[in-house]
Amino acid sequence: GAVVSQHPSWVICKSGTSVKIECRSLDFQATTMFWYRQFPKQSLMLMATSNEGSKATYEQGVEKDKFLINHASLTLSTLTVTSAHPEDSSFYICSARPAGLAGNEQFFGPGTRLTVL
Amino acid sequence: QQQVKQSPQSLIVQKGGISIINCAYENTAFDYFPWYQQFPGKGPALLIAIRPDVSEKKEGRFTISFNKSAKQFSLHIMDSQPGDSATYFCAASRWNQAGTALIFGKGTTLSVSS
Numbered sequence: 001g002a003v004v005s006q007h008p009s010w011v012i013c014k015s016g017t018s019v020k021i022e023c024r025s026l027d028f029q030a031t032t033m034f035w036y037r038q039f040p041k042q043s044l045m046l047m048a049t050s051n052e053g054s055k056a057t058y059e060q061g062v063e064k065d066k067f068l069i070n071h072a073s074l075t076l077s078t079l080t081v082t083s084a085h086p087e088d089s090s091f092y093i094c095s096a097r098p099a100g101l102a103g104n105e106q107f108f109g110p111g112t113r114l115t116v117l
Numbered sequence: 118q119q120q121v122k123q124s125p126q127s128l129i130v131q132k133g134g135i136s137i138i139n140c141a142y143e144n145t146a147f148d149y150f151p152w153y154q155q156f157p158g159k160g161p162a163l164l165i166a167i168r169p170d171v172s173e174k175k176e177g178r179f180t181i182s183f184n185k186s187a188k189q190f191s192l193h194i195m196d197s198q199p200g201d202s203a204t205y206f207c208a209a210s211r212w213n214q215a216g217t218a219l220i221f222g223k224g225t226t227l228s229v230s231s
Contacts, residue, residue, distance in 0.1 A: 006160075032216040043206060043223045044161070051216065093160050095219075103212045104149050106219060108160040 006109035021079045023094030029074035030096035038091045084116040123222025136194040140207035149212040197229045
């Protein structure tokens with residue numbers, strides 16, 4: 001149980017285009033999902049917290065107009081990188097917290113490798 | 118107050134040895150301390166977690182030791198195997214504040230030599 005998937009697992013795009021990454025909780029509902037980015041050999045950097053049916057809360061320094069987050073259902077959150085540039089190339093990972101469960105246990109997706117040419 | 122400091126940055130252990138990774142936190146409100154294991158190109162996987170009501174938790178070869186007064190916790194991997202070679206992250210948060218993000222340490226890259 002507690003499986004989180006991401007799609008695509010990797011994507012290559014041209015500079016200036018937009019890319020959408022999906023995060024799905026496969027066997028549980030998630031009222032809250034989190035988006036992280038990770039650079040090589042570094043820790044996970046929280047980008048935003050996404051609550052179902054409401055606007056995402058972005059961390060300081062993360063451009064909300066560039067990284068659009070939508071959490072339209074209890075099993076799906078999407079991250080859209082708009083007008084992507086090479087510096088946006090990174091490993092994007094989502095995590096989800098099962099709804100209705102006590103505590104703050106969170107499960108991570110397998111990540112999406114974004115390369116912007 | 119929100120930091121979690123993790124050491125060492127990297128660790129090389131011989132097969133069969135004990136790997137020890139340490140973390141320290143500042144926020145005394147934290148009461149949930151998970152460890153994640155991450156292989157290259159993969160997402161982090163929850164390995165083991167502890168709450169402050171116990172000082173030690175063991176699952177197979179993995180043990181968390183927790184020292185509330187020192188605000189420190191550590192991961193011990195007994196009988197380390199080459200398959201344990203990965204990056205390990207400690208994290209902290211408040212258990213009852215569901216929906217709050219985990220605060221991660223910077224990670225420890227473990228290499229187990231055969």
